[in-house]
Amino acid sequence: MKKIGITTTVPVEILLAAGYQPVDLNNVLVSSPDPTRFITIAERDGFPLNCCAWIKGIYGVCLDAGIDDVLCVTSGDCSNTIMLMEVLKLKGKNAMPFAYPERPDKEQMDYTLEKLAATLGTTLKAAEKIRQELQPVRALALKLDELTWKENKVSGWEDHLWLISTSDFNGDYHQYQKELQVLVEKCPQRQPYPNKEIRVGYIGVPSVYAKELYPYIEKHGARVVYNEVQRQFAMPEPGNSLIEQYTNYTYPYSINERLADIKTELKKRRIDGVIHYVQAFCHRGIGDIVMRSAIDLPVLTLEGNAEFYLNGHVKTRIEAFLDMIERKISFKGVK
Ligand code: SF4
Numbered sequence: 001m002k003k004i005g006i007t008t009t010v011p012v013e014i015l016l017a018a019g020y021q022p023v024d025l026n027n028v029l030v031s032s033p034d035p036t037r038f039i040t041i042a043e044r045d046g047f048p049l050n051c052c053a054w055i056k057g058i059y060g061v062c063l064d065a066g067i068d069d070v071l072c073v074t075s076g077d078c079s080n081t082i083m084l085m086e087v088l089k090l091k092g093k094n095a096m097p098f099a100y101p102e103r104p105d106k107e108q109m110d111y112t113l114e115k116l117a118a119t120l121g122t123t124l125k126a127a128e129k130i131r132q133e134l135q136p137v138r139a140l141a142l143k144l145d146e147l148t149w150k151e152n153k154v155s156g157w158e159d160h161l162w163l164i165s166t167s168d169f170n171g172d173y174h175q176y177q178k179e180l181q182v183l184v185e186k187c188p189q190r191q192p193y194p195n196k197e198i199r200v201g202y203i204g205v206p207s208v209y210a211k212e213l214y215p216y217i218e219k220h221g222a223r224v225v226y227n228e229v230q231r232q233f234a235m236p237e238p239g240n241s242l243i244e245q246y247t248n249y250t251y252p253y254s255i256n257e258r259l260a261d262i263k264t265e266l267k268k269r270r271i272d273g274v275i276h277y278v279q280a281f282c283h284r285g286i287g288d289i290v291m292r293s294a295i296d297l298p299v300l301t302l303e304g305n306a307e308f309y310l311n312g313h314v315k316t317r318i319e320a321f322l323d324m325i326e327r328k329i330s331f332k333g334v335k
Helices: 013-017 026-033 034-042 053-063 080-090 107-121 122-147 156-167 173-189 210-219 228-233 242-248 255-268 281-294 313-334
Strands: 002-007 020-024 069-075 092-099 197-203 222-227 273-279 299-304
Touching: 002 013, 002 053, 013 020, 013 107, 013 122, 020 026, 020 156, 020 273, 026 053, 026 156, 034 053, 053 080, 053 210, 069 080, 080 092, 092 107, 107 122, 107 242, 122 156, 122 173, 122 222, 122 242, 156 173, 156 210, 156 222, 156 228, 197 228, 197 255, 197 281, 197 313, 210 222, 210 313, 222 228, 222 281, 228 255, 273 281, 273 313, 299 313
Parallel strands: 002 020, 002 069, 069 092, 197 222, 197 273, 273 299
Antiparallel strands: none
C-alpha cells in the first residue's frame, strides 16, 4: 500500500478504500526518540521560530520519511496547514487539501466526502464498507476508554495512546485490533486504581510532552480519565454512515460543539479538575478564554512549545493544581 501522510484525523475510511496506508505525521513525530530533529529540519528550511512545533515537526517528518502524498487539513484543524501545504508542494510533494465543512451539516459533509473520494480515485460506497470493517476496532478503543473511567483499570497514558492512534491505527488496523484486544482482555486481572485518586480531564490538542505528563500526574495521586480530542479521534458517535460519523465528530467545528461533549463527559466521568493544554503560537490558545468561562471546575492551562519533556516550571504548576484540588475535596469531605 502506498503511504499517505495526514496532518490530523481525516475520514481515514476513504483513504483505505482508495488503497492508501494513512500515516499520521503527528504520531510519527512524537513517537520518535529524537523529535527535535524534525523541528530542526523545518527551521533550517526557513520555518519561523514562532511557528507551532507540530507544524514544523510534521514538515520534518514528511521530508525525512520520504512521504510523497500528503492530505493537508486546511479547515477544521489548523490554518497554518495552508502554508505548510504550499511549502510541501514547493519541495515536490503531492500535497492535497482537505477541508471539513464550516458547520456540522450532513449535506455539506456528504459533498465534502464525495469530493475527497473522487480526488483519491474511490467512492463513498467503497469507503462505507471500510467503515463497517473499522466499527469493531473503533468500538474496542472506546471499550478501553470505558475501562479507564468506569472500571479504573487503565492508565491515562494508555487511554491517550490507544485513542490517539485511531487516526491511522498505527498503519495497520488488523494489527492494532489484535494488540488492543490482548490489552483489553488483561484488564479484568488488573487491580483498579484507588477510589481516592483525583480524577482529571484533559482537553485541547494532544501535548508535545504527553509521554511524561500522564505518568507525572499519576505519581501525584491523580489520573487522567478523560482525553477529549483523543476520544473524538475514535469517533464515539458513529451514527449509521460516514456522513453521520464525521458530522458528529466535534473537533473540527466551533468550540460550542466541543463544549457540549466536554461538559457531558466531565459530569459522567466525575472529573475533579481539568487540564487545558494549549500549544505555543496556536490560535486555539485563545479558546482558553471560552473554555475557562464555560467549565465549572478548576482549570489548569498548560502551554507547551518544542520541549518534549516536562520542565520544572510545568511540574510545579501541576503539583500545585493537584494539591489545590485535594484540599478542596478534603474540605468538602467527599471521597
Ligand atoms: S497545535 Fe494549533 S497551530 Fe499547531 S498544528 Fe495544531 S491547530 Fe495548528
